[in-house]
Amino acid sequence: MNAPASLARRVLLQGRYETMTMLRNGEQLLIAVILPLMALVGLTITPLLDEFTDSRIDMAAPGVLALCAVSTGLTGQGIATGFDRRYGVLRFLSTTPLGQSGLILGKVIAVLSVLAIQVVVIGAAALLLGWSPEPGGILPAAVQLILGAGAFTSLGLLIAGTARPEATLAITNLLWVLLAAAGGLLFPAASWPDVYEPAAQLLPSSALGDALRSALMDAEFNLTASIVLLAWTVLAGLAAIRWFKWS
Amino acid sequence: MPNTEPCLDIQGLVKDLGPVAALDGKMVRVIDGVHLRAFPGQVTALLGANGAGKTTTLECAQGLTRPNGGTVRLLGQDPYEAGAGLRSRVGVMLQEGGLPQAIRPIPLLRHVAGMYRSPRDVDALINRLGIDNFGNTPVRRLSGGQKQRVALAAALVGDPEVLFLDEPSAGLDPQSRAVVFDLIQELRTEGLGIILTTHLMDDAQRLADYVFIIDAGKTVAHGTVAELTKATDESSGVERLLTFDARPGLDLAGLPGLSVHETVPGRYTLAGNLIPADLAALAKFWEEQDIMPTAIHMAPRSLEDVFLDISGKGLR
Numbered sequence: 001m002n003a004p005a006s007l008a009r010r011v012l013l014q015g016r017y018e019t020m021t022m023l024r025n026g027e028q029l030l031i032a033v034i035l036p037l038m039a040l041v042g043l044t045i046t047p048l049l050d051e052f053t054d055s056r057i058d059m060a061a062p063g064v065l066a067l068c069a070v071s072t073g074l075t076g077q078g079i080a081t082g083f084d085r086r087y088g089v090l091r092f093l094s095t096t097p098l099g100q101s102g103l104i105l106g107k108v109i110a111v112l113s114v115l116a117i118q119v120v121v122i123g124a125a126a127l128l129l130g131w132s133p134e135p136g137g138i139l140p141a142a143v144q145l146i147l148g149a150g151a152f153t154s155l156g157l158l159i160a161g162t163a164r165p166e167a168t169l170a171i172t173n174l175l176w177v178l179l180a181a182a183g184g185l186l187f188p189a190a191s192w193p194d195v196y197e198p199a200a201q202l203l204p205s206s207a208l209g210d211a212l213r214s215a216l217m218d219a220e221f222n223l224t225a226s227i228v229l230l231a232w233t234v235l236a237g238l239a240a241i242r243w244f245k246w247s
Numbered sequence: 248m249p250n251t252e253p254c255l256d257i258q259g260l261v262k263d264l265g266p267v268a269a270l271d272g273k274m275v276r277v278i279d280g281v282h283l284r285a286f287p288g289q290v291t292a293l294l295g296a297n298g299a300g301k302t303t304t305l306e307c308a309q310g311l312t313r314p315n316g317g318t319v320r321l322l323g324q325d326p327y328e329a330g331a332g333l334r335s336r337v338g339v340m341l342q343e344g345g346l347p348q349a350i351r352p353i354p355l356l357r358h359v360a361g362m363y364r365s366p367r368d369v370d371a372l373i374n375r376l377g378i379d380n381f382g383n384t385p386v387r388r389l390s391g392g393q394k395q396r397v398a399l400a401a402a403l404v405g406d407p408e409v410l411f412l413d414e415p416s417a418g419l420d421p422q423s424r425a426v427v428f429d430l431i432q433e434l435r436t437e438g439l440g441i442i443l444t445t446h447l448m449d450d451a452q453r454l455a456d457y458v459f460i461i462d463a464g465k466t467v468a469h470g471t472v473a474e475l476t477k478a479t480d481e482s483s484g485v486e487r488l489l490t491f492d493a494r495p496g497l498d499l500a501g502l503p504g505l506s507v508h509e510t511v512p513g514r515y516t517l518a519g520n521l522i523p524a525d526l527a528a529l530a531k532f533w534e535e536q537d538i539m540p541t542a543i544h545m546a547p548r549s550l551e552d553v554f555l556d557i558s559g560k561g562l563r
Binding site for chain 2: 001002003004005007009010013017021024025083084087088089091092093094095096097098099102246247
C-alpha cells in the first residue's frame with residue numbers, strides 16, 4: 001500500500017516547481033524583474049518624483065518594491081494559474097497526494113521565493129543608485145510587503161479562478177500598468193486631484209506603496225495603510241475561496 | 248463477480264451542475280441514479296455517449312466534486328472527505344491529460360513521483376511507455392498520443408491500487424494504442440482495479456471485464472461483455488446481425504418473414520435469432536432478383552447493438 005510523502009516535502013517540492021516555472025518563463029521574468037528595474041532607473045534619472053522629495057531614489061525604491069508584489073502576485077500567479085486551470089493541471093494535481101491545500105501552499109512558497117529574489121535584485125540596484133533606507137523601517141516594510149503580496153496573490157487567483165485565461169492575461173497586465181501609473185504604487189496618492197485622492201487611498205496598491213514609503217523613508221509605521229492592506233488581503237482571500245473554480 | 252471487496256462502490260449517485268445561464272440560472276441534474284461497482288484485478292468500463300455523465304461520475308469517484316446524493320466509497324473511504332493517504336493509493340488520468348504545458352515530460356514525472364513515499368521506478372515507466380523518445384520536449388509540442396502516454400505515466404507513477412482512465416484511447420495513434428492497451432492488461436494482471444470511460448464499443452469489448460452502460464445520467468445496464476451481448480431470450484440461442492452490400496433500392500417486399508432494412512443506400516441489415524432457413528430464404532431472394540452481393544457479413548450481436556438498443560438510436 002502506497003503512502004504520501006510528508007506534507008512538508010510535498011509543499012516544498014511544489015513550491016520549488018512553481019518557482020522554477022515562473023523564473024523560466026520569459027514574460028514572467030520581464031514583468032517581475034526587468035520592468036521594475038527599468039522603473040527604478042527611470043524614476044531616478046528623470047524629475048518625475050521631484051515634486052514629492054529631495055531624494056528620488058529613496059522614494060523610488062519602496063514604490064518599485066510594491067510594484068514587484070503586484071508583478072508576482074497579481075500578474076504572475078494570475079496568468080500561470082489561469083492557464084493551469086484551462087489545461088486541467090489544477091484538477092490533476094488535486095488528485096495526487098499534493099491536493100488542493102498543498103497546491104495553494106506551494107503557490108505561497110513560490111510567490112515568497114520570487115519576491116525574495118526581486119527584493120535582492122531591486123535592493124542591490126537601488127543601493128548602487130544611492131538608496132539609503134531607514135534601518136528601523138526594514139522589518140515593518142518586510143511584513144507589509146508580504147501582506148501586500150498576499151492581497152495581490154488572492155486577487156490574481158480570484159481573477160484566474162473565474163475568468164478565461166486569455167481574459168486573465170489581459171486584465172492582470174492592464175491592472176499592472178494602471179496601478180503602476182495611477183494606483184499609488186510609484187507615486188503617492190496624495191498627489192492626485194482632491195476628488196480622486198480618498199478613493200485612491202483605499203486601493204491596495206496605494207496602501208502598499210504608502211506603507212513601504214512611510215517605513216523605508218521615515219521609519220514610520222503607517223497604520224491606515226496597513227489596515228487597508230489587511231482588509232484587502234482578508235476580503236480578496238475570502239472571495240477567492242468562495243468563487244474560485246478549479247475546472 | 249469475484250469474491251472480494253469492491254475497490255469502488257457507487258450507489259444512487261446524484262449530481263447537479265450549474266447554475267446554467269441558458270436555463271435562467273437553474274441547476275441541471277446531470278447524474279440521477281448511477282450505480283457502479285469495480286473490483287481489484289478487473290477492468291471496469293463506463294460506456295456511454297458523450298454527455299451521458301461518465302466524466303462527472305468519475306469526478307465524484309475521485310473526490311474532485313461533492314455528490315448531491317448517493318454514496319461513493321473508494322477503497323472503503325469517502326473520496327471527497329479523505330486526505331492525502333487515500334490519494335496516494337489512487338492514480339488518475341484526466342480526459343484532457345491535465346499536464347502543465349511548459350514543462351518537459353521527464354522532469355514532470357520526477358516531480359509527481361516526489362509526492363509519494365514509494366513511487367514506481369520512473370525510468371522503467373518512461374521506458375515502458377516509450378516516453379524517452381520525447382522526454383525532453385515541452386508538453387505543448389507533443390502529439391495527442393504522446394501527451395496521453397505522459398498522462399498515463401503520471402497516473403501510474405505513484406504505484407496506485409486503483410487507476411482511473413477517462414477516455415484512454417482518445418487521440419491515440421494505432422502504435423500508442425497498442426502500447427497503452429498492453430499496459431492496461433498487464434496492470435490488471437498485477438491486481439489493479441482499473442476504471443475507464445469510453446464511448447467506443449471496441450475499447451470496452453477489447454479491454455473490459457465488466458461494463459456499466461450509462462445513459463442520460465443513469466446506469467441502464469451492466470454485465471460482462473458476454474452477458475450483455477447474449478440473446479435476450481436464453482432459449483433461442485445467440486442473436487446475430489447479418490449485413491450485405493448490393494445495389495441500392497432493392498424491393499424488400501419479396502422477403503416475407505424477414506425484416507431486412509436498408510440502413511444506408513446499398514447496405515442491408517438483418518438482425519435476430521437467425522436460423523439456416525432464414526439464410527436459404529435470403530439466398531433464394533437474391534437468386535430471384537438476380538443479385539450477387541458484393542459483401543456478406545454475419546456476427547453475434549455486438550456491444551454496440553446492445554448499447555443502441557438500450558440508449559435509443561436517436562441522436563442526442
